[in-house]
Amino acid sequence: MLAPRPTAFPAAITYTTAPPTAGETIALFCAAGLNGPLDDNERMQRMLDEAQYLLAARCGTLLVGLVRVLTDFSFNAFVADLAVLPRFQRRGIGSHLLAEATEPFAGVKFIVQPGLDSRDFYAKGGFELTTCMVRPRAGVGTP
Numbered sequence: 790m791l792a793p794r795p796t797a798f799p800a801a802i803t804y805t806t807a808p809p810t811a812g813e814t815i816a817l818f819c820a821a822g823l824n825g826p827l828d829d830n831e832r833m834q835r836m837l838d839e840a841q842y843l844l845a846a847r848c849g850t851l852l853v854g855l856v857r858v859l860t861d862f863s864f865n866a867f868v869a870d871l872a873v874l875p876r877f878q879r880r881g882i883g884s885h886l887l888a889e890a891t892e893p894f895a896g897v898k899f900i901v902q903p904g905l906d907s908r909d910f911y912a913k914g915g916f917e918l919t920t921c922m923v924r925p926r927a928g929v930g931t932p
């Protein structure tokens with residue numbers, strides 16, 4: 790469900806390419822309702838270590854948003870995760886993270902697997918609905 794637009798003036802948000810810890814990322818993904826290896830610190834750490842592009846949003850020391858992209862920086866890219874803490878949503882943080890991750894790479898095609906809730910968000914970021922096929926992870930019924 791679309792989070793209500795906050796009425797309070799947004800606190801200062803800083804953006805950094807310094808990776809968050811696996812614990813911080815798991816806390817963010819849990820709060821934002823993302824799936825992932827939420828009970829597996831080591832696997833989450835590998836996800837952070839191996840991402841070619843990562844941008845974190847912080848309010849003070851608190852991790853409030855994260856985008857993680859897997860790419861060759863040349864032809865194709867996959868927005869693997871994008872999440873904003875619910876109480877920080879509707880302040881432009883998600884759009885900023887997505888724009889920073891995509892706009893410098895005009896010649897690259899970006900793919901995302903959006904939840905139903907975030908389709909409009911990605912459409913605003915220039916994504917178009919298309920068909921692609923997914924080979925699920927072992928042991929996971931739905932992609």
Ligand SMILES: CC(C)(COP(=O)(O)OP(=O)(O)OC[C@H]1O[C@@H](n2cnc3c(N)ncnc32)[C@H](O)[C@@H]1OP(=O)(O)O)[C@@H](O)C(=O)NCCC(=O)NCCS
Nearest residue numbers: 821871872873878879880881882883884904906907909910
């Ligand atoms: C999707 C998500 C990253 C958007 O982050 P955000 O910081 O709230 O986004 P923004 O404030 O930049 O929103 C920009 C615009 O996108 C639209 N939008 C944002 N979230 C939306 C949502 N969940 N559904 C539909 N439209 C949305 C709004 O129209 C908004 O513009 P407006 O505030 O002027 O109306 C955030 O809602 C989130 O973390 N959701 C849960 C996890 C998720 O679904 N991640 C994406 C799957 S990979």
